[in-house]
Structures are given as C-alpha cells and as structure tokens.
Amino acid sequence: MSKPSFVDSIVGWLREGYPQGVPPQDYVPLLALLRRRLTDDEVEAVVAMLVASGEVPVDSADIGTSITKITDALPSEDDIDRVREHLPAGL
Template identity: 55%
Template sequence: MKALPPLLSNIIEWLRAGYPQGVPETDYIPLIALLRRRLSDEEVREITAALVDQGDLPIGKPDIQVMIAKVTDEKPLDADVDRVHAHLVAGGWALPDETPIDESH
C-alpha cells in the first residue's frame, strides 16, 4: 500500500482514536458522509482502502465504491450522521469540518 499524505494519515489516526475497536457496520455510511464534507471522493476512497487494509473497517475493497455511491445517491439519515458525530465528539475528537487537522505530523 502506498503512503498516504499527512492529512489523510491524520484522519485515519483520528478515526482510530474515535473507534478503537473498529468502525461498526451501522456507522460506515454516516462516517463516509461526514468525511465527504471536507474530502474529495478520491481521498475518501484512499482512507477507506487504508482502513480496510489495516483491518479497521471489516469490509472488502469492492464494498468501498458501493458505500461511496450510496452516500452520493442516498443521503444518510440525519439521525445516523448525528449519532456518529456524537460518538466521535464524546471520545474527545472534533470532526474535520469543525477543527483544522494538524498536517505537520
């Protein structure tokens, strides 16, 4: 796997901190929706591929494109996005669109 740019690596670290046991299936789509607020589809693909490769997102690579298409075609429920947002904030992690991510790491 190729090395990710610092911003994407920092987002992966942020996600791991928010989901230390991995991302539950019910949070995949809302999480991608949150990421797409600040990232391009290609960046979201890179992040999800890295999470799959490293076992943090227990799906297959073909499923990544399906998930991104679902977010593009069918907006996730606000309640689901709010639940994921609250989960990450409760863990002490501001979302990327709320606080700039430090790219210096």
C-alpha cells in the first residue's frame, strides 16, 4: 500500500479530530496549523542538491530556489532556516 499523500493525511486528521465537521470559529486556526512544512527527507534532498552543485555557501534566496525546485511550493522562512541548519559547517 502506498503512503498517503499530504492532502490525504490532512483530511484524515481533520475527520478524526472533527467527526461532526469543523466549527466555523476553528477554520482560521486550523488553516494556520496546516501550512506545509518540509519533511526531513525534503530538507536532506535540498541540502544534498546544494552541496552537489557546489553552490555552498548559499544565501536564503538560493535555499528558497532549491526548495521550490524540489517541492513545487514556495518556502517558508522556517523551512529555509531548517535547511541552513543542516548545511555542512564551513562551506
């Protein structure tokens, strides 16, 4: 059986937590929680891409561009910081 998609995981989580449906006052807080975050594997893939390309050291724009290439989504500042923390020191 294949791994559920990101959207399938969210829908399952919502159905489990709100079996009677989401109350209107909870929509905004839920949307804030559901913002996409890079997985650990995606962080590693971005780091590997940057190191392999010889582009290190990099700035936030370089990291953001690499994240977008891998995820087809705009990166958050948190995701950029997570990638930066995993880049080899001194490169």
